[in-house]
Amino acid sequence: MGTPLLAIEVISLPVSDVDRALRFYVDQVGFTLDVDYSPNEAFRVVQLTPPGSKCSIQIGHGLTDADPGSLRNVYLVVTNIEEARNRLLERGVEVGAIRHKTPVGAWDGSFKAGLDPSRADYASFADFSDPDGNRWVIQERGHQSV
Structure with missing residues (x-):
């Protein structure tokens, strides 16, 4: 059995204000919005991808317990x-x-x-x-x- 392929596809980014971060990454940095999903008030996932990248970032509520700004x-x-x-x-x-x-x-x-x-x-x-x-x-x- 060979070594399995491992690919980093998503990095969770801790933010305090999801909408502010979404605007920053799309409007200013130029990332593409892939997903904005929120089935309830306690959970929201926003996935964004830099142009040309195979790895995306996710921001939202209920994704990480890391402190905002700690990455x-x-x-x-x-x-x-x-x-x-x-x-x-x-x-x-x-x-x-x-x-x-x-x-x-x-x-x-x-x-x-x-x-x-x-x-x-x-x-x-x-x-x-x-x-x-x-x-x-x-x-x-x-x-x-x-």
Whole structure:
């Protein structure tokens, strides 16, 4: 018997206001609304998917007991971090400055401001948070092949 395939398909995101989070992720970040289901007042599930992703997020009532805003460092991978950051800024998302790993070849956890000079995969980053403080990291990969 072989190793079973494992795929991450959904991440539950703890939020305090489902409608505010829904507007943020759809209107500002650009996620697609897949499902908004609430059979009663105690339970609601809203599923949203980033464009091009096979993994979605769920927000709602009765999904998680995690504190709103406690999720950290979920990565959104893009082929052009400057373009992705500018689009988010245009849509009203507060995105941190782009930074890159240094030294890339023997990375020790240090960063420098700006894009990685060679646009190497996994080397350039920027951050943003949702209204509750759940933190996302934008990471560039595949820029050389575009």
